[in-house]
Amino acid sequence: MRPDAFAAVMATGIVSIAAADHGWDVLSMMLAAIAVVALPVLMVLCAGAWRRDSWSLRDVDTAIGLLTYVAACCVLAARFSEHRWVVFALGGLALQGWVSLLPFVIRGLWRLRWSGLRDHAHGGWQLLSVSTSGLAIVFVAGGNVFWPFVLWPLAMGFYVLVAALVGWRAVSDPSARRNVPADHWILMGGTAIATLAGDHLHAALHPGPIADAVRAVTIVTWVVATVQIVPLAVVGWRRVFAWPAVFPVGMYGSATFAMAQETGWPALREVSLAFTVAAVALWLVVAWRFGRENLR
Helix, strand or coil, X not given: CXXXXXXXXXXXXXXXXXXXXXXXXXXXXXXXXXXXXXXXXXXXXXXXXXXXXXXXXXXXHHHHHCHHHHHHHHHHXXXXXXXXXXXXXXXXXXXXXXXHHHHHHHHHHHHHHHHHHHHHCCHHHHHHHHHHHHHHHXXXXXXXXXXXXXXXXXXXXXXXXXXXXXXXXXXXXXXXHHCCCHHHHHHHHHHHHHHHHHHHHHHHCCCCHHHHHHHHHHHHHHHHHHHHHHHHHHHHHHHCCCHHHHHHHHHHHHHHHHHHHHHCCCXXXXXXXXXXXXXXXXXXXXXXXXXXXXXX
Protein backbone atom coordinates (compact mmCIF):
# COMPACT_ATOMS: atom_id res chain seq x y z
CA MET A 1 0.00 0.00 0.00
CA ARG A 2 1.35 3.40 -1.09
CA PRO A 3 0.22 6.93 -0.18
CA ASP A 4 -0.84 7.51 -3.80
CA ALA A 5 -3.14 4.46 -3.82
CA PHE A 6 -6.19 6.69 -4.36
CA ALA A 7 -5.04 7.19 -7.95
CA ALA A 8 -7.14 4.09 -8.70
CA VAL A 9 -10.27 5.92 -7.50
CA MET A 10 -9.28 9.03 -9.46
CA ALA A 11 -8.90 6.97 -12.63
CA THR A 12 -12.12 5.01 -12.13
CA GLY A 13 -14.13 8.11 -11.32
CA ILE A 14 -12.98 10.14 -14.30
CA VAL A 15 -13.49 7.26 -16.73
CA SER A 16 -17.01 7.00 -15.30
CA ILE A 17 -17.56 10.71 -16.02
CA ALA A 18 -16.16 10.40 -19.54
CA ALA A 19 -18.40 7.38 -20.21
CA ALA A 20 -21.45 9.32 -18.98
CA ASP A 21 -20.54 12.20 -21.30
CA HIS A 22 -21.02 9.87 -24.26
CA GLY A 23 -24.20 8.24 -22.99
CA TRP A 24 -22.66 4.97 -21.77
CA ASP A 25 -24.84 5.03 -18.68
CA VAL A 26 -24.53 1.39 -17.63
CA LEU A 27 -20.75 1.39 -17.88
CA SER A 28 -20.59 4.74 -16.14
CA MET A 29 -22.70 3.55 -13.20
CA MET A 30 -20.66 0.36 -12.86
CA LEU A 31 -17.43 2.32 -12.70
CA ALA A 32 -18.95 4.86 -10.31
CA ALA A 33 -20.06 2.05 -8.01
CA ILE A 34 -16.55 0.56 -8.03
CA ALA A 35 -15.05 3.95 -7.19
CA VAL A 36 -17.55 4.56 -4.38
CA VAL A 37 -16.72 1.20 -2.79
CA ALA A 38 -12.97 1.57 -3.35
CA LEU A 39 -12.71 4.98 -1.65
CA PRO A 40 -13.59 3.90 1.93
CA VAL A 41 -11.77 0.58 1.50
CA LEU A 42 -8.59 2.40 0.54
CA MET A 43 -9.08 4.85 3.41
CA VAL A 44 -9.06 1.94 5.87
CA LEU A 45 -6.14 0.19 4.17
CA CYS A 46 -4.08 3.37 4.00
CA ALA A 47 -4.77 4.14 7.66
CA GLY A 48 -3.46 0.69 8.55
CA ALA A 49 -0.42 1.06 6.30
CA TRP A 50 0.29 4.49 7.78
CA ARG A 51 0.53 3.00 11.26
CA ARG A 52 2.34 -0.17 10.19
CA ASP A 53 4.90 1.48 7.89
CA SER A 54 5.26 4.76 9.84
CA TRP A 55 4.50 7.10 6.96
CA SER A 56 5.84 10.57 7.62
CA LEU A 57 4.35 13.76 6.22
CA ARG A 58 7.83 15.26 6.45
CA ASP A 59 8.57 13.20 3.33
CA VAL A 60 7.35 15.38 0.47
CA ASP A 61 6.50 12.40 -1.75
CA THR A 62 4.28 10.94 0.99
CA ALA A 63 2.44 14.23 1.47
CA ILE A 64 1.99 14.76 -2.27
CA GLY A 65 0.98 11.12 -2.79
CA LEU A 66 -1.83 11.55 -0.27
CA LEU A 67 -3.23 14.35 -2.42
CA THR A 68 -4.63 11.52 -4.55
CA TYR A 69 -7.18 11.20 -1.72
CA VAL A 70 -8.17 14.84 -2.21
CA ALA A 71 -8.41 14.43 -5.98
CA ALA A 72 -10.38 11.19 -5.63
CA CYS A 73 -12.98 12.90 -3.42
CA CYS A 74 -13.21 15.77 -5.92
CA VAL A 75 -13.70 13.43 -8.89
CA LEU A 76 -16.47 11.51 -7.13
CA ALA A 77 -18.12 14.77 -6.05
CA ALA A 78 -18.10 15.87 -9.70
CA ARG A 79 -19.48 12.51 -10.81
CA PHE A 80 -22.47 12.87 -8.47
CA SER A 81 -22.81 16.65 -8.79
CA GLU A 82 -26.58 16.36 -9.27
CA HIS A 83 -26.80 15.41 -5.57
CA ARG A 84 -25.87 18.48 -3.54
CA TRP A 85 -25.38 16.54 -0.31
CA VAL A 86 -22.78 14.35 -2.02
CA VAL A 87 -20.96 17.42 -3.32
CA PHE A 88 -20.86 18.96 0.14
CA ALA A 89 -19.88 15.71 1.88
CA LEU A 90 -17.10 14.69 -0.50
CA GLY A 91 -16.11 18.29 -1.14
CA GLY A 92 -15.76 18.81 2.60
CA LEU A 93 -13.49 15.78 2.88
CA ALA A 94 -11.44 17.00 -0.07
CA LEU A 95 -11.09 20.52 1.33
CA GLN A 96 -10.10 19.22 4.76
CA GLY A 97 -7.48 16.95 3.22
CA TRP A 98 -6.09 19.69 0.98
CA VAL A 99 -5.85 22.25 3.79
CA SER A 100 -4.20 19.66 6.06
CA LEU A 101 -1.66 18.40 3.51
CA LEU A 102 -0.72 21.63 1.74
CA PRO A 103 1.49 23.01 4.55
CA PHE A 104 3.43 19.73 4.69
CA VAL A 105 3.87 19.76 0.90
CA ILE A 106 5.11 23.35 0.84
CA ARG A 107 7.40 22.78 3.82
CA GLY A 108 8.80 19.62 2.24
CA LEU A 109 9.49 21.36 -1.05
CA TRP A 110 11.12 24.28 0.75
CA ARG A 111 13.45 21.96 2.66
CA LEU A 112 14.75 20.44 -0.59
CA ARG A 113 16.15 23.76 -1.79
CA TRP A 114 16.87 24.30 -5.47
CA SER A 115 19.29 21.43 -6.03
CA GLY A 116 17.02 19.00 -4.21
CA LEU A 117 14.00 20.16 -6.20
CA ARG A 118 15.93 19.58 -9.42
CA ASP A 119 17.06 16.12 -8.38
CA HIS A 120 13.71 14.87 -7.04
CA ALA A 121 11.04 16.50 -9.23
CA HIS A 122 8.73 14.12 -11.10
CA GLY A 123 5.34 14.19 -12.77
CA GLY A 124 3.55 12.97 -9.65
CA TRP A 125 4.17 16.36 -8.06
CA GLN A 126 1.50 17.69 -10.44
CA LEU A 127 -0.99 16.20 -7.95
CA LEU A 128 -0.58 19.56 -6.24
CA SER A 129 -2.14 21.22 -9.29
CA VAL A 130 -4.63 18.42 -9.97
CA SER A 131 -6.08 18.45 -6.46
CA THR A 132 -6.38 22.25 -6.49
CA SER A 133 -8.22 22.25 -9.83
CA GLY A 134 -10.44 19.48 -8.48
CA LEU A 135 -11.43 21.69 -5.56
CA ALA A 136 -12.28 24.49 -7.99
CA ILE A 137 -14.67 22.12 -9.80
CA VAL A 138 -16.26 21.09 -6.49
CA PHE A 139 -16.85 24.71 -5.47
CA VAL A 140 -18.54 25.44 -8.81
CA ALA A 141 -20.70 22.33 -8.36
CA GLY A 142 -21.65 23.63 -4.93
CA GLY A 143 -22.78 26.97 -6.39
CA ASN A 144 -19.77 29.07 -5.39
CA VAL A 145 -17.85 31.00 -8.06
CA PHE A 146 -15.63 33.09 -5.78
CA TRP A 147 -13.22 30.42 -4.56
CA PRO A 148 -12.72 28.91 -8.01
CA PHE A 149 -11.25 32.25 -9.07
CA VAL A 150 -8.68 31.75 -6.30
CA LEU A 151 -8.09 28.01 -6.70
CA TRP A 152 -8.03 27.79 -10.50
CA PRO A 153 -5.19 30.33 -10.99
CA LEU A 154 -3.39 28.79 -8.01
CA ALA A 155 -3.62 25.36 -9.66
CA MET A 156 -2.15 26.72 -12.88
CA GLY A 157 0.64 28.39 -10.92
CA PHE A 158 1.45 25.07 -9.24
CA TYR A 159 1.41 23.44 -12.66
CA VAL A 160 3.92 25.86 -14.17
CA LEU A 161 6.22 25.50 -11.16
CA VAL A 162 6.25 21.69 -11.19
CA ALA A 163 6.53 21.51 -15.00
CA ALA A 164 9.55 23.81 -14.85
CA LEU A 165 11.17 21.63 -12.17
CA VAL A 166 10.51 18.43 -14.15
CA GLY A 167 11.96 20.07 -17.26
CA TRP A 168 14.99 21.22 -15.30
CA ARG A 169 15.60 17.68 -14.06
CA ALA A 170 15.17 16.25 -17.56
CA VAL A 171 17.79 18.67 -18.92
CA SER A 172 20.32 18.06 -16.14
CA ASP A 173 19.82 14.29 -15.66
CA PRO A 174 19.89 12.07 -18.78
CA SER A 175 18.66 9.05 -16.79
CA ALA A 176 15.43 10.93 -16.03
CA ARG A 177 14.77 11.11 -19.76
CA ARG A 178 15.37 7.38 -20.25
CA ASN A 179 13.42 6.08 -17.25
CA VAL A 180 10.09 7.88 -17.48
CA PRO A 181 7.68 6.73 -14.73
CA ALA A 182 3.93 6.40 -15.21
CA ASP A 183 3.23 9.48 -13.11
CA HIS A 184 4.73 11.73 -15.80
CA TRP A 185 1.39 11.34 -17.60
CA ILE A 186 -0.03 13.58 -14.88
CA LEU A 187 1.78 16.44 -16.61
CA MET A 188 -0.96 16.17 -19.24
CA GLY A 189 -3.64 15.45 -16.64
CA GLY A 190 -2.83 18.68 -14.80
CA THR A 191 -3.71 20.87 -17.77
CA ALA A 192 -6.64 18.64 -18.72
CA ILE A 193 -8.30 19.04 -15.32
CA ALA A 194 -7.51 22.78 -15.41
CA THR A 195 -9.42 22.83 -18.71
CA LEU A 196 -12.36 21.02 -17.13
CA ALA A 197 -12.32 23.42 -14.17
CA GLY A 198 -12.32 26.38 -16.55
CA ASP A 199 -15.21 24.95 -18.54
CA HIS A 200 -17.26 24.42 -15.39
CA LEU A 201 -16.48 27.94 -14.22
CA HIS A 202 -17.31 29.44 -17.60
CA ALA A 203 -20.66 27.64 -17.64
CA ALA A 204 -21.50 29.13 -14.24
CA LEU A 205 -20.76 32.74 -15.26
CA HIS A 206 -22.99 35.26 -16.96
CA PRO A 207 -21.88 36.23 -20.49
CA GLY A 208 -19.40 39.08 -20.44
CA PRO A 209 -15.70 39.97 -20.43
CA ILE A 210 -14.88 37.78 -17.44
CA ALA A 211 -16.55 34.74 -18.99
CA ASP A 212 -14.74 35.42 -22.26
CA ALA A 213 -11.40 35.62 -20.44
CA VAL A 214 -12.10 32.32 -18.66
CA ARG A 215 -12.93 30.68 -22.00
CA ALA A 216 -9.72 32.02 -23.57
CA VAL A 217 -7.57 30.66 -20.73
CA THR A 218 -9.41 27.36 -20.92
CA ILE A 219 -8.64 27.01 -24.62
CA VAL A 220 -4.96 27.65 -23.84
CA THR A 221 -4.89 24.95 -21.14
CA TRP A 222 -6.58 22.50 -23.53
CA VAL A 223 -3.99 23.26 -26.22
CA VAL A 224 -1.16 22.76 -23.71
CA ALA A 225 -2.65 19.41 -22.71
CA THR A 226 -3.02 18.42 -26.36
CA VAL A 227 0.54 19.20 -27.41
CA GLN A 228 1.89 17.04 -24.60
CA ILE A 229 0.16 13.86 -25.75
CA VAL A 230 2.57 12.84 -28.51
CA PRO A 231 5.79 13.51 -26.52
CA LEU A 232 4.40 11.62 -23.52
CA ALA A 233 3.30 8.75 -25.75
CA VAL A 234 6.78 8.56 -27.29
CA VAL A 235 8.75 8.55 -24.02
CA GLY A 236 6.18 6.99 -21.68
CA TRP A 237 4.20 4.43 -23.67
CA ARG A 238 5.82 1.55 -21.77
CA ARG A 239 4.35 2.90 -18.50
CA VAL A 240 0.89 3.75 -19.75
CA PHE A 241 -0.67 0.67 -18.12
CA ALA A 242 -0.85 2.15 -14.63
CA TRP A 243 -3.43 4.13 -12.65
CA PRO A 244 -1.46 7.41 -12.84
CA ALA A 245 -1.64 7.16 -16.65
CA VAL A 246 -5.30 6.11 -16.86
CA PHE A 247 -6.46 9.24 -15.04
CA PRO A 248 -4.91 11.78 -17.48
CA VAL A 249 -6.25 9.92 -20.54
CA GLY A 250 -9.77 9.82 -19.07
CA MET A 251 -9.49 13.42 -17.91
CA TYR A 252 -8.45 14.57 -21.38
CA GLY A 253 -11.48 12.78 -22.84
CA SER A 254 -13.84 14.49 -20.39
CA ALA A 255 -12.15 17.89 -20.71
CA THR A 256 -12.32 17.72 -24.51
CA PHE A 257 -16.02 16.85 -24.33
CA ALA A 258 -16.58 19.90 -22.11
CA MET A 259 -14.63 22.01 -24.60
CA ALA A 260 -16.88 20.75 -27.38
CA GLN A 261 -19.92 21.78 -25.34
CA GLU A 262 -18.56 25.23 -24.57
CA THR A 263 -17.11 26.09 -27.97
CA GLY A 264 -19.53 24.25 -30.27
CA TRP A 265 -16.64 22.68 -32.18
CA PRO A 266 -18.12 19.31 -33.28
CA ALA A 267 -14.76 17.70 -34.12
CA LEU A 268 -13.84 17.79 -30.45
CA ARG A 269 -16.64 15.32 -29.69
CA GLU A 270 -14.92 12.76 -31.89
CA VAL A 271 -11.58 13.43 -30.20
CA SER A 272 -13.24 13.04 -26.82
CA LEU A 273 -14.84 9.77 -27.92
CA ALA A 274 -11.49 8.37 -29.07
CA PHE A 275 -9.80 9.19 -25.77
CA THR A 276 -12.74 7.88 -23.77
CA VAL A 277 -12.50 4.55 -25.59
CA ALA A 278 -8.76 4.52 -24.92
CA ALA A 279 -9.33 5.32 -21.24
CA VAL A 280 -11.87 2.50 -20.86
CA ALA A 281 -9.47 0.06 -22.54
CA LEU A 282 -6.59 1.18 -20.33
CA TRP A 283 -8.77 0.91 -17.23
CA LEU A 284 -9.71 -2.68 -18.10
CA VAL A 285 -6.08 -3.69 -18.65
CA VAL A 286 -4.82 -1.98 -15.49
CA ALA A 287 -7.68 -3.41 -13.40
CA TRP A 288 -6.95 -6.90 -14.74
CA ARG A 289 -3.24 -6.55 -13.99
CA PHE A 290 -3.98 -5.16 -10.53
CA GLY A 291 -6.30 -8.06 -9.75
CA ARG A 292 -3.83 -10.62 -11.04
CA GLU A 293 -0.97 -9.21 -8.97
CA ASN A 294 -2.83 -8.51 -5.72
CA LEU A 295 -5.70 -10.99 -5.49
CA ARG A 296 -4.00 -14.25 -6.36
